[in-house]
Amino acid sequence: MVNEYLPLNHADFHIMLALGDEERHGYAIMLHVEELTEGAVKLGPGTLYTSIKRLLAAGMIEESGERPDPEVDDQRRRYYKLTKLGRKVLTAEVQRMERMLRHARTKRVVKHA
Amino acid sequence: MRDLMNSVEQKSLEYSIQAYRRMVRVYPKQFLGQFEEPLLQAFGDLARRALRSGGVLRLILLWMGVLRDLGVSAIREHLNVSPWICPPHVRLRWIVACMFGFGIGGILGDRLGMISVPFSGQIRSFALMVILGLFQSAWALRLSGKDVLRWTLATTIGCFALALPFRFLLNGFPPNRLSSANEMVFVALLGAGIGLLQFLVFPRNAVNAWRWIPATVSGVLGGYFASLGLVYTWSSLFRYGLVLFIGGAVLGVFTCFSLESILRSRGDTEGAIES
DSSP: OGGGGOSOOHHHHHHHHHTSSSOEEHHHHHHHHHHHTTTSOOOOHHHHHHHHHHHHHHTSEEEOSOOOOTTTSOTTOOEEEEOHHHHHHHHHHHHHHHHHHHHHHHTTSSOOO | OOSOOOHHHHHHHHHHHHHHHHHGGGSOHHHHHHHHHHHHHHHHHHHHHHHHHHHHHHHHHHHHHHHHHHHHHHHHHHHHSOSOOSOHHHHHHHHHHHHHHHHHHHHHHHHTTOOSSTTOOSGGGHHHHHHHHHHHHHHHGGGTTOOHHHHHHHHHHHHHHHHHHHHHHHHOSSOOOOOHHHHHHHHHHHHHHHHHHHHHTOGGGTTOHHHHHHHHHHHHHHHHHHHHHHTTTSOHHHHHHHHHHHHHHHHHHHHHHHHHHHHHHTTOOHHHHHO
């Protein structure tokens, strides 16, 4: 069942990865992706929210009911988190990437870390 | 990173957000309804960060990326929007109902010996429209929650209310075969009659008469003449039946599109249609 969603597209994968450890709002996801990829991937607002829409519809992420302290952050912000399905799909995608990496190493395309 | 912005930067920020607010209208309405506010918020955050870290020049660079992002994601979103809300089996039921309604109704009308032109205004062609209405009702009317009798009566009376006076006006009584130009007007009026009366018993669509009625007119007109042209050289009974079946299917497609558009504009969901 999880395999139906694989492979994830680039933006979906990064968004789900950003939500892997904690709930984040849209702008925080953009910043996290940029930081995690050392600036190599910059999600624009359009790409971000069209992906979020798709992931919500697929049941891989959901809006978090909790709102931040108004003194800390804007209460209108929507926070997102991974669902159980989303976490399974993300894990499966990472495992798929690992397998690909292993194949690449056996072919000596990349060196061992 | 600086915390304060000078007045030029403040103005640039305001103009940028205003411009972005206008530009996001390129996204489908359905998407905007859900994400307009977060989109603007995210853009505002990005613009603020750009101004604080590199001033107006950085903002210009941000805009270059944002424009590309906006264009690409809007096109993708438009391509991803399904033209349909109704589940496939409901659409199929609707189209088949129209097809059989016209087809069987027309053939029965013909066997009753009354018509040289489909949908003729003679009294016995009443059967045609009764059956059309009946099939639409029985198979498709769960969409509106209205009962079979009202829908059937609306279809039947609608056909006669506009089309029959036109025929009488041109041919006297009983009406004979019409010239092709008059026939077109007759069929269009027939569609308008069906659409108008169906609309009146379809209260869910009370604000959408201008979509439903043109869909019925163009469906009847387009279906009738397109199919007539297609099968003009075939044997008369077979041709006649085929004309009616194809015409009904075209009517079904047109009205189904209209129904979809109505439901979409009302923000109904798939579940709401079936309930």
